[in-house]
Each structure stands twice: as C-alpha cells, then as structure tokens.
Amino acid sequence: xxxxxxxxxxxxxxxxxxxxxxxxxxxxxxxxxxxxxxxxxxxxxxxxxxxxxxxxxxxxxxxxxxxxxxxxxxxxxxxxxxxxxxxxxxxxxxxxxxxxxxxxxxxxxxxxxxxxxxxxxxxxxxxxxxxxxxxxxxxxxxxxxxxxxxxxxxxxxxxxxxxxxxxxxxxxxxxxxxxxxxxxxxxxxxxxxxxxxxxxxxxxxxxxxxxxxxx
Numbered sequence: 001x002x003x004x005x006x007x008x009x010x011x012x013x014x015x016x017x018x019x020x021x022x023x024x025x026x027x028x029x030x031x032x033x034x035x036x037x038x039x040x041x042x043x044x045x046x047x048x049x050x051x052x053x054x055x056x057x058x059x060x061x062x063x064x065x066x067x068x069x070x071x072x073x074x075x076x077x078x079x080x081x082x083x084x085x086x087x088x089x090x091x092x093x094x095x096x097x098x099x100x101x102x103x104x105x106x107x108x109x110x111x112x113x114x115x116x117x118x119x120x121x122x123x124x125x126x127x128x129x130x131x132x133x134x135x136x137x138x139x140x141x142x143x144x145x146x147x148x149x150x151x152x153x154x155x156x157x158x159x160x161x162x163x164x165x166x167x168x169x170x171x172x173x174x175x176x177x178x179x180x181x182x183x184x185x186x187x188x189x190x191x192x193x194x195x196x197x198x199x200x201x202x203x204x205x206x207x208x209x210x211x212x213x214x215x
Contacts, residue, residue, distance in 0.1 A: 009079045015044075016039040016040045016041045016043065017039075017042075017043060018037055018038065018039055019037070020035065020036065020037040020038075021035070021036050022035040022036070023074065028093070029092065029093050029095075030090065030091065030092050030093060031090055031091050031093075032062065032088070032090035034084070034086075035086070036084065036086050037084065037085045038082065038083075039082060039083045039084070039085070039201070041083060041124040042079065042081065044079055044080055044119065052211070066102065071172060074171075076133070078125070079126065080126070081125070083122040083123070084122065085120065085121035085122070086119065086120055087117065087118070087119035087141075088108065088117065088118055088119070089115070089116065089117030089118070089143070090115070090116065090117070091113050091114060091115040091116075091145075092113070092114045093111065093112075094111070094112060096109045096111030097109060097110055097111070106153050107151055109151060110148070110149070111145065111148075111149050111150070112146070112148055112149075113145075113147035113148075114145075115142075115143075115144065115145035115146070115147070116143065116145070116149075118140070118141065118142055118143075119139075119140070119141040120138070120139070120140055120141070121138065121141075123137055123138045123175065124136060127178075128177045128198075129177065129178065129180040130179070130180070131179075133177055133198045135198070135200045137172040137173050137175050138140075138172075138175075139170050140171040140173065140175070141169070142168065142169050142171070143167065143169075144168075145164065145166035145167075146164070147163065147164040148163045149161065149162035150162075150164065152214075159213055160213075161211070161212070161213050161214075162211075162212050163210075163211055164210050164211075164212070165207075165208070165209040166207065166208055167205070167206070168205070168206040168207070169203055169204065169205045169206070170204040170206070171203050172200065172201045173201065174200070174201035175199070175201060176197050176199050177197065177198040177199075178196065178197050179196045179197065
C-alpha cells in the first residue's frame with residue numbers, strides 16, 4: 001500500500017515600525033558606538049492558523065492577490081507592548097608591530113584588535129494566562145571578539161588580510177506565565193501545563209570566525 005500525507009502550515013509574522021538613532025566615536029586607537037531602537041509592536045495584530053488534529057480545518061485563499069489563511073483566529077486579546085533596545089560596543093586597536101627579517105619583508109607589520117559589546121531588548125508580549133502561550137523573553141546579549149591583521153602577502157593586491165573570531169551569548173531572562181483556573185490532577189485540558197505555569201529562559205551561545213582581504 002502507498003500512503004501520502006500533505007501538511008501545510010502557515011504563520012503570519014509582523015515587522016514593527018522602528019525608530020533608530022545611533023552615535024559613534026572613532027579614533028586611531030579605539031572606536032565606540034551606541035544604538036537605540038524603538039519598536040512599535042502595539043500596532044502589530046498577532047495572527048495564528050487554527051488546525052485540528054485531522055489537518056482538515058485550514059483554508060487558504062487569495063485576498064488582494066496574496067495568499068492568506070482564511071479561517072485563522074486573531075488573538076485580539078493579546079495586545080503587544082512597544083519595546084526599546086539598546087546596544088553599545090567598541091574596539092581597541094593597539095599600536096601595530098613592525099616585523100623584521102624575511103618575515104618583515106613579506107608581511108611588513110602585524111596588529112591586533114580587541115572588541116566587546118552589550119545589548120538589551122525587552123519582551124513585547126504581555127503576561128499570558130490562557131491556554132496558548134507565545135514565548136518571548138527580555139534578552140541580554142554579550143559579545144567579545146579578537147582580530148589579527150597584517151599586510152597582504154600577495155604583492156599584486158593592495159590590502160590587508162585579517163582573521164577575526166568572536167563569541168556571543170544571548171541570555172534569555174527567566175520569565176513565568178501563570179495560567180488561570182485550577183484543575184484536579186489528571187483533568188487538565190489538552191495542552192494545559194500540569195504545574196499551571198509556563199516558564200522560559202536560558203542561554204543561546206554563538207561563535208564564529210572570518211578571514212577577509214581588504215582592498
């Protein structure tokens with residue numbers, strides 16, 4: 001026997017209006033920058049498609065030549081909050097070291113760059129007490145980086161070659177949503193958290209490296 005199953009899922013995402021300003025100061029030996037962003041999440045209407053267990057309760061149609069979920073249920077009671085995010089970062093550039101001998105004849109000099117930064121963004125979802133729950137946490141972002149550069153050893157190209165590595169961690173500030181209602185053990189509605197709370201938080205690490213050639 002041959003069995004075929006087709007599953008279609010659709011989710012609407014909203015991008016809020018934003019107002020962003022930034023300031024920066026650059027000097028030969030250091031650089032600092034500050035960014036501030038305001039996000040108007042309150043103007044975004046969250047939308048979710050309701051699909052039953054048999055995958056038969058979803059309808060897709062064309063509205064103004066755009067594909068939309070016709071029987072989606074709007075979470076009108078969930079009013080999103082406007083948020084503000086701030087990011088500050090900088091780098092230090094110590095004096096480069098001139099190289100001598102055969103190495104110096106090829107690479108000329110070598111230098112390092114030390115970077116660091118911090119960012120914070122608040123949560124745009126309010127407290128949620130119903131059956132469904134959108135997880136959203138205030139986020140603290142901490143990053144450090146190290147760069148190593150030298151003159152390009154390829155004579156036909158005028159530029160610097162650099163190696164940059166970085167490490168970053170996004171710390172999700174712990175958050176708890178307390179649900180309404182109380183139920184006897186074993187009589188919870190489908191999808192209801194047995195402890196009557198939804199908790200979220202944790203950390204998301206990120207590391208990377210890049211090799212670049214300046215022109």
